[in-house]
Amino acid sequence: MAAPVISVRDLSLVFQTADQPVQALSRVNLDIQDGEFVSFIGPSGCGKTTLLRVIADLERATSGDISVNGMDPRAARLKRAYGYVFQAPALFPWRTVERNVGLPLEVMGLEDAAERVTRNIELVNLKGFEKKYPWQLSGGMQQRVSIARALAFDPKLLLMDEPFGALDEIVRDKLNQQLLELWRRTGKTVVFVTHSIPEAVFLSNKIVVMSPRPGRIIDVITTNFPPDRTLDIRETPEFLRFAHRVREGLKAGHSYED
Known part of the structure; x- marks a missing residue:
């Protein structure tokens, strides 16, 4: 078997606060393989976003080891090994859709930036909206712009921190279907944080269930749904x-609470 895209071994993280240390993660072990769609799910404060941020080198582990594409997270970040989609779209209001998507390409100075922008706007089904500004788009469309921006430099790994959590259920269902299709077409590795059980099961071929703080992995569930599944599958036994x-x-994990 090929080396994991992400490998985590005995990883712990303690935040130093003014009052007392807070342990966010405790002895986490996990492998994520190339092309997998992996969801982290758990109660609020369980450390799922913290674990994602450690992968992205936005937080540093206190102990343990982690590699991303065979590198430490800092080296992976500097080599732009991943795209990151935040909970909020975080678009620049004075930039059009195409200029928001193209921002990382401007920073990188890529010669084929215009072609990449066009391709990724089409990939998230926003062709025709290139000249629109964020305030002219719905929340779901803004989030699709942020996904296109994260994909613009063609990273192998896409990290997504609860990107659809603030959207209504109908829009969220539509974006779930579109994200699944995008994953199927691109073959990228996706790590996705969510609070929603139906969302985690529908999107993922691996679900990582986490306990309340300090975050531990309670269960790793591998699903076997076809990649071209539709929302109707949610009604199946x-x-x-x-x-x-x-x-x-999730219920078992709460036994860790004091």
Whole structure:
């Protein structure tokens, strides 16, 4: 088997606060393989976003080891090995869609920037909106712009921190389908943070269930749904079985609380 895209070994993280140390992660072990769609799910404050930020070199582990594409996270960040999609779109309001998507390409000075911008705007189904400004777009469309921006320099790894959490259910369902299609077409490795059990089960071929703080991995669930699945699959007994296992893992994790 090929080396994991992400490898985490005995990773712990302690935040130093003014009052007392807070342990966010405790002895996390995880491998993520090339092309997988992996969701982190757990209660608020369980460390799932913190773990994503450690992968992205936005936080530093206190102990343990982590590699991203065979490198330490800092080297991976400097080599632009991943794209990162935040909870909010974080678009510049004075830039059009195409200029927001092209921003990292401007920084990198890539000669084929215009072609990359066009390709990725089409990839997220926003052709025709290139000249629009963020305030002229819906929340779901803004989030698609942020996804196109994260993909603009063609990273192998896409890190997504609860990107659809603030959207209504109908828009969220549509974006889930579009994200699944994007993953199927590009073959990229995706790591996705969510609070939603149905979202985690629908999108993922691996679900990482985490406990309340300090964040531990309670269960790793591998699903076997076809890549071209539709939302109708959420009504099937197999889907409900996976959702039940996630729910039971979350309930079991609360036994760690004082």
